[in-house]
Amino acid sequence: MSQLANQINALGQFCGRRDLPELSQTALRQAYQIEQADVFAFFGGSIVGGVATLAQAIRAQVARHYVIVGGYGHTTAALIKSARTLYPTLDFDTSSEAQIFAQILQAQYGLQVDLLETKSTNCGNNITNLLALLAANQIDFNSLILCQDATMQLRMAAALRKYVAPSVPVINYAAYAVTVDDQLAFTQPLPGMWTLDKYVSLLLGELGRLTDDQTGYGPAGKNFIVHIAVPAALQTAAAELRQHFATRQADPRFAGK
Template structure:
C-alpha cells in the first residue's frame, strides 16, 4: 500500500471501531456474556449502510429496544437525496434523519424500531437527547450498542462514556472499508458510501476533535467527551495526511453546533 492509503486506512480502522466481529447473540455471549443488549441505537449521521446494520440487529433479536437518533445536521441532505433516489414516491422533504432511516427501514426491510429521536443536530445532543428519551420512556439499561458512521463511531462512544460512564458501550460501526493505493475507491461496495474525498475530510476532522488537548473535545479541552487515547501511529497517520491535504480537515459547522460537539 502507498503511504497515503495506509494513513487513511489507519484512521479509518481507529475511528470505525467494531467491538464484536458479527451482529449475533453468539458474538455478544463470547465477548460480553450477554444474551441481548438493553438498547441498540442507529445514529442518523450514518450512510445508508447503517440501516443494514440495524436491520440485522433486529433480525438477530440483538436488543430489547431499538432506537434511531437524528434531527438535522451536516449529513442530512445527502441522506435525504439518496433515499429519495431509491424511493421517489417517499415524501422525504423536511424529514429528520431518524424519520428518514425509519422510512427506509420499513420500505426496504419491513421493520420498525421502538423509538425515534428527531431533534438532535450533533454528536453531543445525539447522546443527551437519547438519554432523555430513554428516561422519559422509563427504559432502564446497562448495555447499549451504538451504530454510527464509521468516521464518527469512536467519538460517539466517547460522548456516551462522558454522560453515562457506568453503561457498557458496544461499538459496531456502520461499515469498514479500505481505500486503494491511489485514493480513488474502496476495497468493496458499501451502500451510500461517501466519495473518497469526503471520507477523507470526515476522518481527518475526527482526530483533532478526539484529542484530549486544550483545543480538542476531551476533558482537558472543551470537555465534550470522555478521554480517548490516540495511539502514536494514528497521530502520525493524521500528520502525514495533513501535510498532503492541509485543506481537508473538517471544521465544526456552527449551524449545527447549538448544543456543541459537531
C-alpha cells in the same frame, strides 16, 4: 499497499470501531456474557447503506429496544440527496434523519424500531436526547450498542461515556467497515458512501476532536467526551494526510445550544 492507503485505513479502523466480530447473540455472549443488549441505538449521521446494519441487528435480536437518533445536522443534506437517489419511489419526510432512516427501514426491510429521536443536531445532543428519550419511556439499561457512521463511531461512544457508569458496557458497532486500495478507491461499494475526499476529511476532523488537547473535545479541551488516547502513529498519519486532504470543520449552525 501505498502509504496513503495505509494511513487512511488506519484512521478509518480507529474511528470506526467495532467491538464485536458480528452482530449476533453468540458474539455478545462470548464478549460480554449477555445475549441481548438493553438498547441498540442507530444514529442518523450514517450513510444510507448503514441501514442494512440496523436491519441486521433487529433480525439478530441483539437488543431489547431499538432507537434511531437524529434530527437535522451537518450530514442531513447529504443523507436526503442519497436517499432520494437510491429510493426514488419514496416520498421522504425530510424533517429529521431518524424519520428518513425509519422510512427506508420499513420500505426495504419491513422492519420498525421502538423509538425515534428527531431533535438532535450534533453528536453531543444525540447522546443527551437519546438518554432523555429512554428515561421518558422508562427504559432502564445496563448495556447499549451504539451504531454510527464509521467516521464518527468512536466519538459517539466517548460522548456517551460521560453519562453512564464505567460498569455499563458501551458496545461499538460502526454502521459499516470500509477500506481503500492502492488506487485510493474503496474496496467494496456501499450505498450512499462518501466520496474519498469527504471520507478522509471526516476522519481528519474526528482525529482532531478525539485528541485530548486544548482544541479537542476531551477533558483538556471542550470536555464534550471522555479522554481518548490517540496513538502517536495516527497523529503522524493524520499530519501527512492533511497535506493531501482537507479537514472537516465544525459547522456552527449545528452546535449545541
